[in-house]
Amino acid sequence: MINYESRHVSLAWLIILGLTVIFAFLYLVSALFPAPIDPSVAKYFSITLAEKARTYNYTPRILFIVNFCLQVVLLSWLLFSSKGRSLFQSIQKFTKNYWLVTLLSVLGIWLISTLISLPFTYFSGYYWQKIWGFSTQSSAAWWMDYWKTTGIDLCISLAGGIIFFMLVNKASRSWWLIGSLLFSIWLVAEYFFWPIIVSPIFNHFKPVPDSAIVSMVNDLAHKAGLNVGAVLEMDASRQTTFANAYFTGVGTSKRIVIYDTLLHNYSLPEIKAVIAHEMGHWRHNDVIHGLLLGMAGGFIVFGLLTILLKPWLPKNSNKPPQLWAALQLAVILLLFVTSPIQNAVSRQMEQNADYFSLQLTGNLPAEIQLQEDLARNSLADLTPPAFIVWFSYDHPPTLARIQDLVQEYHSYH
Template identity: 30%
Template sequence: MAKRWGMAALLLFGVYALGMYFYIFHSGGGGIPSALQGSVADPAEFMSDRELLLSEEYSKIRNFLFFVATPFEWLVYLFILLAGLSRVFGKWSVSLTKWRILRNAVYLFLLSILTYIVLFPLDYYSYSLSKSYGISTQSFSSWMRDNVVGFWVNFGMTLIIVSVLYWLIKKSTKRWWLYAWLLTIPFSIFIMFIQPVVIDPLYNDFYPLQNKELETKILSLAEQANIPSEHVYEVNMAEKTKALNAYVTGVGSNSRIVLWDTTLNRLSDNEILFIMAHEMGHYVEKHIYFGMGGYIILTLVGLWLTAKIMTRIIARYGKVLKITRMNDIHSLPLFLLITSFLLFASSPLSNYISRYQESRADQYAIELTGDQEAAVSSFQELTKAGLSEVNPPKLVKWFRYTHPPMLERIIKVAEKQE
């Protein structure tokens, strides 16, 4: 039975990957509408022929990788269960120590290192692809350092979450999902609070904006928006990428407005002020709190569905998956598979909400700065720096784009300009 399941899963994955390949590379979607050709939104007007060619190639490969990588991860979790590796890891952990937290740590380390090794070729290919197209400037040693740091940060956080989760399942096999959800609320707020000052500095160096004249302009803009702010932060990203970015992170006193140094090096002051006004729009419209509320609601639904699906799968197919009880930690790959699938399935909804918020922030930035020309040119520069696809196919937009495609953003700005 396990062998049949494995063969069926491989066949299904192969058919899916082939279908996505033809959709992304040969569907002909994502072109520029004839009515917009020659406009400021047409990449042919602000990108060179080489940039256009690279953008098309790079976008298609990245889109294909995105749609293949997540189902491949599900396949890995399924094979770990079918091959009995998860149960073996559980037995090893029990034989090594009597302390439950240490058993969890041993099991989770074995599972994490196995999945890391299996998925590493995809991660490395993504890194080398970005480097070959001139987006990444990061050395392999620096990239590996970030990978190792990320592995241990994720391991530490996951160990806490998994230990609490399986303790709850043992205490209440029917309502563990509700208690787990209640605990995710303070935990999520805590992570958002410490991320800017504890987690983010593990990967990059942050410091107050060195261009004090520009900082004065940004703080003046913040004052117009009634945003209390003393500093704008700069992060050293030029050693890792040529892409441009700015963002707001954190909550309360730990919130930060951050500019990548690549953005500072490439954009004019007016373009940077528009981008900062966009980030201020998120603050003024309280998007970070709406986002947190949406995350909490989706987590409740997701945990409830996961509990229902896990119970039924284990009851019906537990022998095939080598799972005897849900409260055994070796059922974790099934939990990860289900939650990953639900997260993937819900991404069109969460991305739609995110795109709406980004569109609102764009509108706010235009109202605050009144500089449509800087808005158009900043969008064009962002497109060139990241070799972005301005008008992606519908599935790509629904599943990948947390921001409106650049074609839509530029057109909206251009309409206001008229």
């Protein structure tokens, strides 16, 4: 029975690690050696712009996969190397209190992982954006936001670590089921409270002050048969020149948020197309669907963890602190190899919202102009590598969005 179970555990790890190696290799190769720029770009953009966008996106892609690989190496080293094991032994020698050992282990792994990611986060999130003219923050302001984000992440990690060890020690058979239920509750709480508690820590939100836009929102909502509550302006310009909008929240926290960079720098027809797109997410209940899919994914992941973590789940004894490193490794690998599924669902939602926007506004030129301006102003890769699109794009690429909009428009005209 033990050998049978061990074979299943080994096979599960082998499959996940194998897929990870394949995906990481293909991503790196695609990032390093992208195909030549598609000449069809010239229909909407200049080749010079396409080359500039390719250059802008080149380095962050490489850094993303390098950072991911370093995280995998770190966690593997902690789990399987003698020096990694000695680190946990040192913590256990420091104190005999099991829960203090657990807390220090969770904190130690979080700290090492955060320090490894820090240079990548700073380079891609601030330095690279600054030299390309996208970041509007000072170095001090960026660091302030970084420490806020890091503090929130630390609190969530410590709380999650303690709850996880309580579950595996007190409910050794049903921990994964209870964990799945708690994760589902957390998702609902996050969707509800994040927009009204966490987001205001970083930005200021206020009702859109422009009466013309308010009137436009009301007209679109009436036409769409929606009871739209809050449409808020976010002061994104304190951080970036990028323009964006998003739909978030559940229940009474539902809201459409529009960047001030979009409101101030884009034409009224383009803003109308954006708002109609977000109403498409509202009409299609995409947040609820995303929530339900997240819950279902949580049950699947926790079920797989019962297999992957078995070597670190001894029966009738307190679970070792190395279990946290095993959990972190298993989770980041599972999230990595399932990225294509998650992003395919997201791209379909975005495409449907584009179609809804087009049907609601009936203004194909404005829809196309919006995609063109968004791409120009953010230097979106106009002909991204196919594998990277399949693996990591949560929105369709710009040219695909334009072509789909044109096709959709002609299909009912």
